[in-house]
Amino acid sequence: MERFKESIELSFRIRPVGIALAAVYALSCLASRQFSLDQFFLPAGIRAAALLIVPTRLWPYLLLGEYAYFATLRIPMIDSYGLAWVILASTLLMPVAMLVVYLHRMRMPSESATGLWLLSLTFCTALFVPALNMGISFALWSNPPPSNLLSAVDRTIFGHFAAIITLVPLAFLWSRRHADPNWTRRFAAPTVTAILVMLVLGLCMQLTAISAHTTRTHLVLLSSLPAIALTFMHGWRGAAIAIPLLNLPLHFATPSTGLPSSFDLGTFATQQNMAVMSVALLALGSSISYHHERARSRGLAEETTLRLARSSHQTRERELRERASHLKQLGEGMDSSLGEMVSWLKAQGHHAVANSLQHASSMHSRLFREQASLVYPTGLEQVGLYIALRVGGACETWNNSHRVIPPRLEGNPCLLTVDLQLAIYRSLIEAVSLLLELESGQVSVRARSGQAGERRGIVVVVGLLDRGCTLSNRTVQQATERLA
Known part of the structure; x- marks a missing residue:
C-alpha cells in the first residue's frame, strides 16, 4: 500500500519565478485586452507565444496566470451567464492551446520547414481554441445566439488568427535564437535599414487621423516592401520580424473600446489583407529557407568531397614519392654493382667488354631515372x-x-x-x-x-x-x- 501511495504521489514545488511568470502573464493579458478588437485579439497571440517561449516544466504557472486573468474578467459575469459557463469557458481554453502546442513541439521542424510548421500551429490554435470557447458559450448561455452567428464566428476566429500569426513567429524565433547565431550577421546593414523604414512607416500610421483609412492602407502597402526584403534576406526569420512590424502598427492605430465585440469596420478589410500577406510571407520564407539550407548542405557536401579528394591525392602523391625513392635506391644499387663489374673486367684485361657494359649501363641508367621521374619528380622539390x-x-x-x-x-x-x-x-x-x-x-x-x-x-x-x-x-x- 505504501508503494502504491508513493507511485501516485505528485511532487510540485512552488517556485518564485513561476509565481512571477504567472503574474506577468495575467497582467499582459489584462493590459492587451484593453487594446484588443474582435478582429485582432491580442491575448490569444500572447497565450500561444508564451507556450512557445516558456519551457514545459513552467506551463502550470502559465495555467495559473490564465485562471487569474479569467477570474478577474468573468467572476463578475456569473449572474449574467451562469457559473457553469464561467468555469468551463475559463478553464478549458488554455489546456486545449497547450495540447496543440505540445503536439507541434513533439515534431520540431527542420530549418527548411519552419515556416510551414508555424502556419500549421497558427491555424490549429486559431481554430480549436475559439471554436471551443464559442461552442461552450452558445451551449450554456441563457440568451439565444445572435442572428448573425456566422459573422461573429468569422470575426472571432479571424481575430485569434491575426494575433497569433503576429506574435507566434517572433516568439519561436526567440526560442530558436541559439540554433543559428550567424544569421544576424548576414545582410546587417540592409536588415537594419528595412526595420527602420518599417518603424518609421508604423509611426506615421499612429500620427494619421482615425478616419484616414486610405492613408493607413497606403502606408501598410509601403511597409510590405521592406517586409518582403527581410523575408528574401533571412527566410522565415525575416518573415517573423516583418509580420509584427506590419500588423502591430496598424492595430494600434485602430481605435478600441477594450470591451467584448469591439470592432472597427474601416480597418477590417486592410487587416484581412495583412493576414493574407502574413501567410504569404511565412510560406515564402519557408521556401527561401529550404533552398538556402539545401544550397548550404550542397556546399558543405562539395567542400567535404573536395577535402577528401585532396587528402586522397596527397596520400597518393606520398606513396608515389616513396615508390620513386625506392626506385632511385634500386637504380643506385644497380649502378654501383655494374660499376664494380666494369672495374673487375678492366682489372682482368677485358677492356672492350668493360667499355661496352659501361656504355649500356649508362644508357639504361638514364632511361631508368627518366621513368622514375615520371612516377614522381623528386627533383621538383630541390630545383x-x-x-x-x-x-x-x-x-x-x-x-x-x-x-x-x-x-x-x-x-x-x-x-x-x-x-x-x-x-x-x-x-x-x-x-x-x-x-x-x-x-x-x-x-x-x-x-x-x-x-x-x-x-x-x-x-x-x-x-x-x-x-x-x-x-x-x-x-x-x-x-x-x-x-x-
Whole structure:
C-alpha cells in the first residue's frame, strides 16, 4: 500500500519565478485586452507565444496566470451567464492551446520547414481554441445566439488568427535564437535599414487621423516592401520580424473600446489583407529557407568531397614519392654493382667488354631515372618546376614525339609551394598527353609564374601551335573529365 501511495504521489514545488511568470502573464493579458478588437485579439497571440517561449516544466504557472486573468474578467459575469459557463469557458481554453502546442513541439521542424510548421500551429490554435470557447458559450448561455452567428464566428476566429500569426513567429524565433547565431550577421546593414523604414512607416500610421483609412492602407502597402526584403534576406526569420512590424502598427492605430465585440469596420478589410500577406510571407520564407539550407548542405557536401579528394591525392602523391625513392635506391644499387663489374673486367684485361657494359649501363641508367621521374619528380622539390620539366622524363617523352615545341617558361616557380608546383606538373603532363593522343599538329606549352598584389600564382597554357585549329568536342570532353 505504501508503494502504491508513493507511485501516485505528485511532487510540485512552488517556485518564485513561476509565481512571477504567472503574474506577468495575467497582467499582459489584462493590459492587451484593453487594446484588443474582435478582429485582432491580442491575448490569444500572447497565450500561444508564451507556450512557445516558456519551457514545459513552467506551463502550470502559465495555467495559473490564465485562471487569474479569467477570474478577474468573468467572476463578475456569473449572474449574467451562469457559473457553469464561467468555469468551463475559463478553464478549458488554455489546456486545449497547450495540447496543440505540445503536439507541434513533439515534431520540431527542420530549418527548411519552419515556416510551414508555424502556419500549421497558427491555424490549429486559431481554430480549436475559439471554436471551443464559442461552442461552450452558445451551449450554456441563457440568451439565444445572435442572428448573425456566422459573422461573429468569422470575426472571432479571424481575430485569434491575426494575433497569433503576429506574435507566434517572433516568439519561436526567440526560442530558436541559439540554433543559428550567424544569421544576424548576414545582410546587417540592409536588415537594419528595412526595420527602420518599417518603424518609421508604423509611426506615421499612429500620427494619421482615425478616419484616414486610405492613408493607413497606403502606408501598410509601403511597409510590405521592406517586409518582403527581410523575408528574401533571412527566410522565415525575416518573415517573423516583418509580420509584427506590419500588423502591430496598424492595430494600434485602430481605435478600441477594450470591451467584448469591439470592432472597427474601416480597418477590417486592410487587416484581412495583412493576414493574407502574413501567410504569404511565412510560406515564402519557408521556401527561401529550404533552398538556402539545401544550397548550404550542397556546399558543405562539395567542400567535404573536395577535402577528401585532396587528402586522397596527397596520400597518393606520398606513396608515389616513396615508390620513386625506392626506385632511385634500386637504380643506385644497380649502378654501383655494374660499376664494380666494369672495374673487375678492366682489372682482368677485358677492356672492350668493360667499355661496352659501361656504355649500356649508362644508357639504361638514364632511361631508368627518366621513368622514375615520371612516377614522381623528386627533383621538383630541390630545383623547382621548370627544371623538373626541362630535364625530367617528361621532356624526353615530348622530344621523342617530335610534336612538342620547347616550352616557354617564365618567372620563378620556386616561390610557390611544392604542392602547387606538383599539381601544376601533373596537370601539364596530362594536358600534353591528351593533346598528343587526340589531336594532330604541334603542341605548345607556356607557363608564367608571378605575383598580383599579395597573391602568388602561375598561369599555364597548353594548346595547339596553329591558332586556327580548334579542339574537337571529344578533346574538350576528355579534358573536362580528366583535368577538372
